[in-house]
Amino acid sequence: MTSPLDGDLAALPDLLQATRDYAVTVLDGLAERPVAPAPAPVPPAPLPVRGVGTAGALAAFDRRWAPGFSASAGPRYLGFVTGGSTPAALAGDWLTSAFDQNASNRSGSAAAALEDETVAWLGEMFGLTGHHGAFVSGATMSNLVGLAIGREWIGEQRGVSVARQGLAALGEVTVLSGAAHSSVYKALSILGLGRDALRPVPTLPDREAIDVAALEAALAALDGPAIVVANAGTVNTVDFDDLQAIVALRDRYPFWLHVDAAFGGFAALSPPHAHLVAGLAAADSVCIDLHKWLNVPYDAAVQFTRHRDLQVAVFQNTAAYLPAISGEPDFFHLTPENSRRLRALAAWFTLTAYGTEGHRAIVDGAITAAHRLGERLTAIPGVRLLSPVRLNVVCFSVPGDLPAVVRAIADSGEAFLTPTVYQGIPALRAAFSNWRTAPADADRVHDLLRKLL
Numbered sequence: 001m002t003s004p005l006d007g008d009l010a011a012l013p014d015l016l017q018a019t020r021d022y023a024v025t026v027l028d029g030l031a032e033r034p035v036a037p038a039p040a041p042v043p044p045a046p047l048p049v050r051g052v053g054t055a056g057a058l059a060a061f062d063r064r065w066a067p068g069f070s071a072s073a074g075p076r077y078l079g080f081v082t083g084g085s086t087p088a089a090l091a092g093d094w095l096t097s098a099f100d101q102n103a104s105n106r107s108g109s110a111a112a113a114l115e116d117e118t119v120a121w122l123g124e125m126f127g128l129t130g131h132h133g134a135f136v137s138g139a140t141m142s143n144l145v146g147l148a149i150g151r152e153w154i155g156e157q158r159g160v161s162v163a164r165q166g167l168a169a170l171g172e173v174t175v176l177s178g179a180a181h182s183s184v185y186k187a188l189s190i191l192g193l194g195r196d197a198l199r200p201v202p203t204l205p206d207r208e209a210i211d212v213a214a215l216e217a218a219l220a221a222l223d224g225p226a227i228v229v230a231n232a233g234t235v236n237t238v239d240f241d242d243l244q245a246i247v248a249l250r251d252r253y254p255f256w257l258h259v260d261a262a263f264g265g266f267a268a269l270s271p272p273h274a275h276l277v278a279g280l281a282a283a284d285s286v287c288i289d290l291h292k293w294l295n296v297p298y299d300a301a302v303q304f305t306r307h308r309d310l311q312v313a314v315f316q317n318t319a320a321y322l323p324a325i326s327g328e329p330d331f332f333h334l335t336p337e338n339s340r341r342l343r344a345l346a347a348w349f350t351l352t353a354y355g356t357e358g359h360r361a362i363v364d365g366a367i368t369a370a371h372r373l374g375e376r377l378t379a380i381p382g383v384r385l386l387s388p389v390r391l392n393v394v395c396f397s398v399p400g401d402l403p404a405v406v407r408a409i410a411d412s413g414e415a416f417l418t419p420t421v422y423q424g425i426p427a428l429r430a431a432f433s434n435w436r437t438a439p440a441d442a443d444r445v446h447d448l449l450r451k452l453l
Contacts, residue, residue, distance in 0.1 A: 004050065004051045004052065004053040004054075004056075005051075007053055008053055008054045011054075011055075015054045015055060018055065018058065019054075019058065022058060022062070026066075027073075030071055030073060030074040030075075030436070031074060031075055031436070033071040033074060033413075034071065034413035035070060035071045035074060035076050035077050035410070035413055035414065035415050035416045036070045036071070036072075036077065036079070036410045036416035037067075037068065037070070037410070037413065038410065038411065039067075039068030039069075040067070040068060042064050042065065042068065045060075045064070070416065072084075072416075073085055073434070073436075074434070074436060075434055075436040075437040075438065075441045076414060076415040076416070076437070076441050076444065076445060077415075077416050077434065078415060078416060078417050078429075078430040078431050078432060078445065079416045079417055079418035079429075079431070080418055080431060081235070081262070081263050081289075081292045081293075081392075081393070081431045081433055082291075082292070082431070082433065082434070083291055083292045083293055083294065083295040083296070083433045083434055083435070084295050084434040084435055084436055085295060085296060085297045085346075086295045086296070086350045086353070086354065086362075086435050087353075088349040088350045088352070088353030088354065089294075089295060089296040089297060089346040089347070089349055089350040090297065090346075091349055092296075092345045092346035092347070092348060092349030092350065093296070093297045093345070093346040095345060095349075096341055096342050096343070096345045096346060097341075099111075099342070099345075100341075101341070101342045102339045102340070102341075103115055103135070103331060103340055103341065103342040103343065103344065104330060104331040104332040104335075104337060104338060104339050104340055105323075105330055105331075105332065105339075106323070106328070106330050106331075107323055107330075111342045111344075111345075112330065112331060114342070114344055114345065114348055115134075115135060115331065115342070115343075115344035116328070117348065118135075118344040118347050118348045118351065119132075119133035119134065119135070119302060119344070121348075121351050122288065122290075122302055122347070122351075123304065125268065125269065125356055125359075126261075126265050126268050126277070126280065126286075126288060126304075127268055127277070127280060127281050128280065128281050128286060128304050129281050130281065130306050131281070131286065131304040131305060131306055132304070132305060132306075132308045132311075133302045133303060133304040133305075134302065134303055134331050134334040134335050135300065135301070135302055135331075135335075135340075135343040135344050135347075136301050136302070136303050136335050136336075136337075137299040137300075137301065137337075137343075138289060138291065138298075138299050138300075138301045139181070139183055139260070139262040139287055139289040139292075139301055140183035140186060140187065141301065141303070141335070141336070142262070142287035142288065142289065142301045142302065142303040143181070143183050143184055143187045143258070143260060143287045144183075144186075144187035144190060144191065144336075145285075145303040145305075145311075145315075145334075145335055145336070146258045146284075146285030146286070146287055146303055146305065147175075147184070147187050147188065147191060147193075147227065147229075147258060147285075148187075148191055148314050148315075149256075149284070149285055149305055149307055149310050149311050149314055150227045150256035150258055150284065150285060151170070151173065151191055151193060151227075151314075152310045152313055152314050153225075153256045153284070153307065153310055154170065154173050154225050154226075154227065154256065155169070155170050156310070157224070157225040157254060158170065158171070158224070158225075161313065162314075163313045163314050163316075167192045167193075172197070173193050173197055173226070173227065174197060174199060174222055174226045174227070175188060175193065175197045175198040175199065175226065175227045175228075175229060176198075176199055176201050176215060176218050176219070176226055176227070176228050176229070176255075177198060177200065177201060177210070177228065177229035177230070177231070178200070178201050178202070178203045178208065178209060178210030178211070178215075178230075178231065178241060179200075179203055179208040179209075179210070179231060179234050179236075179239070180198060180200075180229050180231070180260070181231075181234075181235055181260055181262070183260075184198065184229055184260065185198060198229075199218065201214050201215050201218055202214040206387070206423075207237075207239055207387075208231070208234040208236060208237050208239035208387075209231070209234075209239045209240060209241050209242065210230065210231070210241045210242075210246070212241075212242055212245045212246060212249070215228070215246065215249065216249055216252075216253070219249060219252075219253040219255060220253065222253075224254070225254040225255055225256070226253075226254075226255045226256075227255060227256045227258060228246065228255045228256070228257050228258070229258050229259075229260060230243060230246050230257060230258070230259045230260070230283070231259070231260055231264070232259050232260065232261035232264040232265055232267070232276065232277050232280060233260075233261060233262065233263055233264015233265070233267070233276075233391065234264075235393075235420075235429075236387075236393070236395050236420055236422045236427075236429065237386070237387040237388075237390060237393060237395050237422065238263075238264055238390045238391040238392060238393045239387070239390065240264060240267075240276040240277070240390075242279075243259065243277065243278060243279030243280055243282070243283070244278055244279035244282075246279070247279050247282040247283075256284045256285070257282070257283045257284050257285075258283065258284065258285045258286075258287070259280060259283040259285070259286045259287070260287045261277065261280060261286055261287060261288055262287050262288065262289040262292060262301075263289055263292040263293050263392070263433060264276070264277070264391065265277060265280065265286070265288045266292075266293040266294075266359075266363050267363075267391060268280070269356065269359055269360040269363045270360060270363050270364055270367065273367070273391060276390075276391075283306075284305060284306055284307060285303065285304065285305040285306075285307075286303075286304040286305070287301070287303065287304075288301060288302045288303075288304065289301040290302060290347055292433050293362070293363060293366070293392075293433045294347060294350065294359065295350065295362060295433070295434065295435045296346040296347050296350055297346055299343065300343045300344075300346065300347060303335070308329075308334075311333075311334050312325065312329055312333050312334065315332075315333055315334050315335055315336065316329075316333045317332050317333060317338055362435045363392075365435075365437065365438070366392045366432040366433050366434070366437060367391055367392055367432075368439060369432045369437050369438065369439055369441065369442040370389050370391070370392045370393065370394050370430070370432045370442070371389050372439050372442040372443070373389075373394050373430055373432075373442040373445055373446055374389035374394045374396075376442070376443070376446040377394065377396055377446060377449065380446075380449060380450050380453055381399075381453075382398065382399030382400075382453060383396055383397070383398055383399070383449070383453065384396060384397045386422045386423070386425060386427055387422070392431060392432045392433055393429055393430065393431045393432070394429070394430040394432075395420065395422055395427055395428070395429050396427060396428055396430075397425050397426065397427045397428075398427075398428060398449070398453055399453060400453065402419055402426045402427075402428070403419070405428070405452060405453070406418075406419050406428070408452050409448065409449075409452065412448055412452070414444060414445070414448045415444070415445045415448060417429060417430050417445075418431075430445065
């Protein structure tokens with residue numbers, strides 16, 4: 001009897017064509033698909049014994065699970081900061097699975113060299129002269145890697161190697177930031193520095209940007225080196241710390257500068273906004289998230305640093321079956337993962353296909369849509385913008401019961417927005433970063449809110 005696997009191998013071209021046709025149907029309906037439906041409970045199925053083959057699996061997925069999937073790749077999914085997948089990125093992602101390369105190893109494949117090229121392109125795009133980079137899963141992992149290297153730098157200043165001697169040899173570490181993202185606290189917990197290591201520094205009035213004078217005072221009060229986490233685009237209002245002013249403080253105080261530029265770094269592509277990331281290249285480590293504004297599939301981010309020697313000290317992995325470090329290190333010496341998929345291929349495809357001009361148009365389009373929504377919201381009674389629309393996020397308060405409004409927006413199928421709290425005020429966030437989003441989508445969100453409120 002032929003097994004389902006043998007049957008699938010014989011029918012592989014037809015199965016891939018069927019999957020392709022199914023995906024095209026999904027993508028063709030994306031603009032009108034309910035954006036974030038409340039999924040109906042799916043009764044659990046027993047573990048398959050013999051299996052039904054790929055065609056049967058596709059049918060089962062379409063029947064049981066696809067109806068509850070969100071349109072997160074579509075133009076009105078404005079929750080969190082979620083990009084989509086450009087056509088080229090989608091093609092690259094499909095080929096990533098087809099070639100199934102272990103990108104962490106330089107032996108026997110050009111995959112790592114392709115990642116080198118992609119990282120170099122991205123570094124040039126963001127103006128990160130002198131930085132090396134490596135792909136990781138997302139902003140949380142990028143922040144973790146940058147802070148891990150910073151932890152090793154702190155140890156070096158104190159004459160110890162945390163990578164070899166452990167945290168007990170390091171002692172207490174102070175981390176300073178104005179409006180750190182939650183992933184920074186998570187990274188500090190994982191790294192053993194502790195969430196309480198982060199000491200919030202006051203921000204400017206009615207801003208999320210750090211008060212540089214307050215930061216200098218905090219640094220002056222310390223006896224020894226610290227880590228400073230600066231923001232190039234905060235999550236609520238896309239506010240930017242004055243990176244150049246922070247960098248200037250290093251003339252007087254020793255600190256590792258990590259910049260969380262997860263999506264705000266893409267301001268570098270927009271001439272009217274590029275000044276917001278001036279000074280980024282002087283950071284010791286930088287977080288850039290690609291499955292946000294680069295519009296490549298999950299998961300993809302890059303961690304940049306000017307201190308590759310310290311990065312290798314933290315993450316090096318030696319074993320008899322692994323090649324020794326010689327020249328350009330394998331990627332398993334640079335991040336927590338020893339093996340991983342070739343995340344760079346989707347980014348390489350979209351950069352090759354559309355270049356900086358195409359991605360600048362995506363960034364500018366998202367900024368235009370965000371400003372359009374912000375301007376139109378001010379005409380709805382009771383709605384108040386809680387900050388200027390600086391880039392691609394609109395943060396605003398609404399009258400009535402906020403959780404009920406959030407549910408009503410999702411239940412409408414028209415859009416998805418996430419709640420937040422800004423300066424103690426419950427609010428909504430609309431984050432624009434999808435390449436498909438047009439001004440007409442901003443209008444549809446406005447019309448929905450006007451009807452609901």
